Amino acid sequence: MITSIQNPKIQRVRSLLQRRSSREEEQAFVIEGARLIHEAYQSGAPLDLVLISSQPSPRAAQLAEEIAAAGISLEKVSAELFARISDTENPQGILAIVRQQSRPLRQGWDFLVVADGLRDPGNLGTLLRTSAAAAADGVILTPACVDVYSPKVVRSAMGAHFRLSILHKTWDEIITLCRQRPGQPARVLVSEVNNGTPCWQVDLRRPLALVIGSEAEGVSSAAKQAADQRIIIPMPGQVESLNAAVAAGILLFEVVRQRYP
Numbered sequence: 001m002i003t004s005i006q007n008p009k010i011q012r013v014r015s016l017l018q019r020r021s022s023r024e025e026e027q028a029f030v031i032e033g034a035r036l037i038h039e040a041y042q043s044g045a046p047l048d049l050v051l052i053s054s055q056p057s058p059r060a061a062q063l064a065e066e067i068a069a070a071g072i073s074l075e076k077v078s079a080e081l082f083a084r085i086s087d088t089e090n091p092q093g094i095l096a097i098v099r100q101q102s103r104p105l106r107q108g109w110d111f112l113v114v115a116d117g118l119r120d121p122g123n124l125g126t127l128l129r130t131s132a133a134a135a136a137d138g139v140i141l142t143p144a145c146v147d148v149y150s151p152k153v154v155r156s157a158m159g160a161h162f163r164l165s166i167l168h169k170t171w172d173e174i175i176t177l178c179r180q181r182p183g184q185p186a187r188v189l190v191s192e193v194n195n196g197t198p199c200w201q202v203d204l205r206r207p208l209a210l211v212i213g214s215e216a217e218g219v220s221s222a223a224k225q226a227a228d229q230r231i232i233i234p235m236p237g238q239v240e241s242l243n244a245a246v247a248a249g250i251l252l253f254e255v256v257r258q259r260y261p
Contacts, residue, residue: 001054003078009049010077010085016097017087020147023100029149032088032095034059039159041067046099050074053082056093064094087151100149103165109137110186110207111255114174116223117144117214118244124148125156126245127212131164132157134252138165140174140209142220171222178209187228190219191251193241196230204255212251215244 002010015022016030023029028048031037034057040047041063052064054076068074077085082093105112113131118124124146131139141148148166169177178186186207190196211227213219224230233242233250242250 001076001078002051003081005081005084009051009075010081012049013051013085013095013097017085017151020150023147023149027100028097029100029154030087030095030151031098031154032086032151033092034063034094036154036159037067037094037096038063040096040098040162041070043159043162045101045162047072048097048099050094050096051077051082051085053077053079053091053093055079060092060094088155101162103138105138105165105167108182111136112138112140112178112186112209113248113252114140114142114188114209114211114223115145116142116211116219117217118212119144119146119214120244121146121150121152122156123215123243123245125153125158125160127248128153128157128160128164128166130245130249130252132160134256136164136252138167140167140169140177142174143168143170144220171220171226174209175226181207188223188226190223190227190230191247192230192232193218194232196232198234199231199251199254202229202231204258208255210251210255212244212248215241 013030016028031040050067050072052060052074064074083091113136115124115127128139146153154161178188184207186209188209188211190211211219211223233247
């Protein structure tokens with residue numbers, strides 16, 4: 001049983017939780033909780049190391065047995081030490097290091113979501129989760145986005161990392177991807193607060209890339225230049241804007257409504 005915080009495996013977990021540079025260098029990140037680890041395991045995500053508390057929840061203990069039986073490296077950690085390294089308020093007593101995976105876009109993709117400079121981890125995680133629920137083919141992150149593998153993003157996404165193609169691209173690359181889509185180019189639709197067409201008046205059944213900007217700054221100038229059309233969410237109430245994740249949810253499920261009547 002591991003009891004020292006100086007243990008190399010514990011230090012590795014702490015580094016991956018705290019430093020983007022470590023996550024990028026190792027191409028790995030930390031997930032915590034029985035539900036999230038079970039989703040990763042069931043999806044075939046490469047679990048590199050699993051740590052189990054000496055006092056795990058019943059669900060975590062059962063999952064640990066299943067993982068160990070599959071031959072995945074499992075280490076027991078004292079309950080006191082696990083509480084120190086956990087990144088959640090009420091830890092279930094299980095966490096894992098998982099390797100980042102590059103999931104290519106499917107052939108014939110027709111629905112992408114572009115996170116344009118989203119810096120709030122909760123917003124980005126929720127956007128990933130909503131994109132997975134709406135059956136988007138993938139999410140593209142522009143360079144100014146928060147780290148998609150940071151602990152808060154991972155928690156908010158609730159397993160979407162294991163179901164989506166997540167791509168990092170510049171705006172030049174995004175434009176090329178959309179324009180050169182086989183068969184029919186994909187339109188770039190930019191979400192705006194004002195000066196656009198109401199979303200339910202826009203045909204969202206054709207191939208598209210839907211751009212969501214940050215709540216504070218909106219979409220970038222590069223996104224506006226790339227836009228084939230600007231769309232808005234009509235808001236009859238006296239508010240200036242919506243939270244980015246909320247706006248994304250409305251637009252994504254307008255796509256669902258039109259495509260799955």
